Amino acid sequence: MTDRLLDWLCGHDTVVFDLDGVLVDSNEVKVACMRSALSDFGDALVEDFLHEFRRTFGRSRREHFAAFHRDRLGGSGEGPGFEEFLARYSGRYAELIAERYRRAPLCAGAAELVRALQGRGTPLHVATGTLTAEAEEVLAAAGLASAITSVRGGERPKAQRLGEILRETEVTAAARRTVLVGDSRQDLLAAAQAGTAFLFVERYAFFPFAQVLTGPEANGSYRVWDLAPDAAVLFGPSHDSRPKEAAP
Incomplete structure (x- = not known):
């Protein structure tokens, strides 16, 4: 039996979202x-x-x-x-x-998921290659800024940003209880370097999961099609993550 996304994320101490292609359809x-x-x-x-x-x-x-x-x-x-x-x-x-x-729209399910997580008291952060001020502006325009505890932009590499979040939330010893939700191999590598869990969101990604979740860095990673709160969370590159109506 697979977990639904909202419940799975609530099982973590901290959730860190990438921005482009995860929360905002801006790739x-x-x-x-x-x-x-x-x-x-x-x-x-x-x-x-x-x-x-x-x-x-x-x-x-x-x-x-x-x-x-x-x-x-x-x-x-x-x-x-x-x-x-x-x-x-x-x-x-x-x-x-x-x-x-x-002007870029939100990704499917992003607003509903973020607000549901906020309602459950899950600490939410954003770590992105986008400059901090730009990221804060697009989150404010989308109405999500109030749900995000901190926004860490691309003035520093993403792995360093994850390290900052771990230190400031005092969960370094339990890094795997923090999850980075991303859509690229660079996100996977950053999570591996920081020691956090990784969830790959496929729908808006440039490359499918089979090209992203490869090598030892992908050990223990998870996948989901999009951010619909009821989306099925799958373990690693096992099979197609798309819901039946989205598959060709």
Whole structure:
């Protein structure tokens, strides 16, 4: 018998949500913003990078731009030259995000689940690659800010953000009682590094569970199709997590 999502999450001391593709249906919004921000460099180079951008979604903004500067432009990904590049193109990206991000809809079940967890007194946090101020703004626009204890943005890597939450909630010794709810392999790796449990949400993810929940980091991970409170929580990459009506 499988657990339903709401009950399963309430069995944890702390729930940490990723933002994009988990609470907010914004993954492709960010891809489109990145495509426009880097348009100076031509379609071929940018589209090649966007594949990596999707694959490593969940990294901090600085890490993404460093990867483009280093791997596509032959730069160092650090130093004065990179900082000038970062200021220019990250600034463009931030302007596009400011224009489009807050209009992204919530993911299916997100509002209902967050409010149900809040009603049960479960501590909720957000750890995201999005900058903190941007994340706080989109949560406020969605009406979810009051339910979230803290928002930890992409100024630091996600694993560090999870560590902060564990230290400040004094549950370091019981890290597995904290769960990160995410939609990317970067989220899985952050949870593994911090020692927390991991729940993969598949519906809005760039890649299916079979491509995300691989390797030793996936040991003990769980999956769910979306955030509907009654969604079935499955253990690891065993079979399709979609409800029958969503399967092709």
